[in-house]
Every structure is written in C-alpha cells, then in structure tokens.
Amino acid sequence: MIPALLVAVLAGGFIYQKIRNQPVYQGQLIGERVTPGQEVAVIVRWDTIGTDPQTQQAVIEYFGRRPAVMINSLMEMRIGALPGGLEIRFSPGQSADLVRVNPHQILDIKKLNLQEAAGWDQLRKTELNAFAAELCRAAAQAQLSDVAVEGLPRYGRPLGINAMVRGLGYHVEAVHDRIRYPCVMEDKEGWLFFLVPDGARQFEIRERGDDAHRSVLPLDFSIQITVPPTIEETPRIEPTLEEESPTAVPSSETSRMPPEKPASNAPPEPEMMKPE
Structure with a gap:
C-alpha cells in the first residue's frame, strides 16, 4: 500500500513539475504612449531588391515627380x-x-523570439523584397510611359509596414474593440509599436489572423496591454533598417489604403486599412 501511494505521489509531483516548467506565452504588460509627432524613415536598399541600375534611375525619376502618399x-x-x-x-x-x-x-x-527570430524574419523579407521589386518594375514602366502607377495603396502593408518591422512584429497584431491593427514598427531592442485609436486604454497582442498569413506562433500566444493616459518622453525612434534623415517631400498624389481581405471568423480589419 505504502509503495503504491509513494509511486502515486511521485508521479503526481513529476506531472506537476512538468506542467509548471511548460513555457507560458501569455501575460499582461503596460504599454507606453510615444511622444507625438515622431516620423520614421527607412531605406529598402537596391541590392536587397535586386533591381538593375537602369531601373533604379527610372524609379528615382518617377518618384521625384510623383512621390506616393497614403493617408488615413x-x-x-x-x-x-x-x-x-x-x-x-x-x-x-x-x-x-x-x-x-x-x-x-x-x-x-x-526566449522564443531569440530562437526563432531569423526564420520568422525571412518570411517578412521575402514578402517585402517581392513587393518592392514589383513596385520598382511598375514605377519604371510608368516613368517610360509618363503615367501614374496604379494600385499604390496595395503596397502599404507588404512594403511600407514590412520595412519597419522585424520577424515578431511581422507576425503579430493588436486587437481593440474587435478591430485588428498591425504592428507598424519594431526597433533594435525588440520593442513593438502599434497605432491604435486615440484614447484606447487596453488591447491584446496576438498572432495575425488574416488568411494569407502563415501561422508560426504558439496557440496560446496572447499579451494583454494596458495603456496609461500619460505620454512617455520617449527617445527618438530607431528603425530596424538603414535610416536616412527626412527630406522635404513635394506635393504629391494622395491615395487611400484599401481594406485587406478579412480572415474567416476573425474580427474586422483595422480602420487604417479602410478607405475613408
């Protein structure tokens, strides 16, 4: 009787310890509201895009005449x-x-991010460079034909936002009032930046839910964020890629970012992806 009881106690202790040692990908954190008015500029280098010098020159000339601006x-x-x-x-x-x-x-x-960051980031880079190359081809052709590139808003997320994040930022989103907002930047220290409606005091960070996204994060990945009303005097934001000082932008064509295809059984897409 005693040996059987001892075995049961030891087995129970082993199971408890095993469960206790399982990684936990959930938690509650305090977010920081960033000092307003900050602008970030990054460069997607020609050598990573893979364009030839002739195409590069045509693209520079095109955007010199028609810089693209997407606003919501x-x-x-x-x-x-x-x-x-x-x-x-x-x-x-x-x-x-x-x-x-x-x-x-x-x-x-x-720990998970340090282990998997390189693989996660490769997915982002593949998408980023594909859309960058596509835009360069379209801009070069438009420059030769003296017309405007059509469908510029579709490059907002796969090119614009992807240039601002890294692996983890590429795979997560914020959810506030059942509306999804992409991570818009990830700095060199691993901080994630989200644009949420003014006055939002709580949101959840979770894996992206759109149909085109390949799931890579644990199923229980969830971070509940509380946002205090105060604004932190944050240092100047350092983007993840090569940074250039902001330059004057001439008056340009203005486009609206279109909605992405909503995921099945998922909250509606963020306002930032809806035309006004």
Whole structure:
C-alpha cells in the first residue's frame, strides 16, 4: 500500500513539475504612449531588391515627380526613391496613439523570439523584397510611359509596414474593440509599436489572423496591454533598417489604403486599412 501511494505521489509531483516548467506565452504588460509627432524613415536598399541600375534611375525619376502618399485617420505613409534605395516614411495620424510594448518582459516570449527570430524574419523579407521589386518594375514602366502607377495603396502593408518591422512584429497584431491593427514598427531592442485609436486604454497582442498569413506562433500566444493616459518622453525612434534623415517631400498624389481581405471568423480589419 505504502509503495503504491509513494509511486502515486511521485508521479503526481513529476506531472506537476512538468506542467509548471511548460513555457507560458501569455501575460499582461503596460504599454507606453510615444511622444507625438515622431516620423520614421527607412531605406529598402537596391541590392536587397535586386533591381538593375537602369531601373533604379527610372524609379528615382518617377518618384521625384510623383512621390506616393497614403493617408488615413491613423497614419501617413510616404514612398519615394533615393540613390540608396526606396525610402519609406511613416508618421502617426491625428486620431491615433503610437503605443510601444516590450514583449521581452515575458521571459518565455523573449526566449522564443531569440530562437526563432531569423526564420520568422525571412518570411517578412521575402514578402517585402517581392513587393518592392514589383513596385520598382511598375514605377519604371510608368516613368517610360509618363503615367501614374496604379494600385499604390496595395503596397502599404507588404512594403511600407514590412520595412519597419522585424520577424515578431511581422507576425503579430493588436486587437481593440474587435478591430485588428498591425504592428507598424519594431526597433533594435525588440520593442513593438502599434497605432491604435486615440484614447484606447487596453488591447491584446496576438498572432495575425488574416488568411494569407502563415501561422508560426504558439496557440496560446496572447499579451494583454494596458495603456496609461500619460505620454512617455520617449527617445527618438530607431528603425530596424538603414535610416536616412527626412527630406522635404513635394506635393504629391494622395491615395487611400484599401481594406485587406478579412480572415474567416476573425474580427474586422483595422480602420487604417479602410478607405475613408
């Protein structure tokens, strides 16, 4: 009787310890509202896009005449071209709060990110470079034909936002009042930045739910964020790719970002992807 009881106790202790040692990809964190008015500029370099010098020159000339501007209530994004590559510039809109979160405060998420970051980021780079090359071909052809590139808003997320994030930022989104908002930036220290409606005090970070996205995160990945009403005096944002000083942008064509295809059984798409 005693040996059987001892075995049961030991087995129970082993199971408890095993469950206790399982990684936890959930938690509650405090977000920080970023100092308003910050603008971020990054360069997607020509050598990563894979364009030839003739195409590069045509793209520079095209965007010199027709810089692309995509605006909605949450953000303004500009796409141009410089000798170093495509320039992506981003700034929050008047109706948005830019909130940053440090997911590495949850130890198991930090470990997971350090282990898987390179693979996750390769998916982002593949999509980014494909859309960058496609836009360059379209802009070069438009320059030769003296016409405007059609469908510019479709490059907002796969090119513009992808240039601002890394692996984890590419795979997550914020959900507030059942509306999804993509991660718009990820800095070198791993902080994630989200544009949410002005005054939002709580949201959830989870894996992206759109149909085209390939799931890579654990099923229980979920971070509940509380946003205090105060604004942190945050340092200047450092983007993840080569940075260029902002340059004057001439008056340009203005486009609206279209909605993405909503995922089945998922909350509606974010306002930032809806035309006004």
